[in-house]
Amino acid sequence: MSTTSSQSADVTKQQEFVLRTLEERDIRFVRLWFTDVLGFLKSVAIAPPELENAFAEGIGFDGSAIEGFARGTESDMLYTTLSKKKN
Numbered sequence: 001m002s003t004t005s006s007q008s009a010d011v012t013k014q015q016e017f018v019l020r021t022l023e024e025r026d027i028r029f030v031r032l033w034f035t036d037v038l039g040f041l042k043s044v045a046i047a048p049p050e051l052e053n054a055f056a057e058g059i060g061f062d063g064s065a066i067e068g069f070a071r072g073t074e075s076d077m078l079y080t081t082l083s084k085k086k087n
Helices: 003-024 048-057
Strands: 030-035 041-046 059-062 076-079
Touching: 003 048, 030 048, 041 048, 041 059, 048 059
Parallel strands: none
Antiparallel strands: 030 041, 059 076
8 A cells, every 4th residue: 555545544544533533422513723824823613514524625714814814805715634735
């Protein structure tokens, strides 16, 4: 198995573990953390049913609300997981 497909399998297992844990523990919200361009922590909260789609497609948000990200006319941003990174 190549390194890329091995990493992909690991990511899939991790995502399945997270989704299973959410269900088993009756978790009501998931908070995803990131930093703005100045290094300040920011977060987005989503409901567990949205997480599977977030893994696959990412989460859209208003980037103009985050310092240094975008002007109002260019504010549509997409938050994605590391598993979405293209080589």
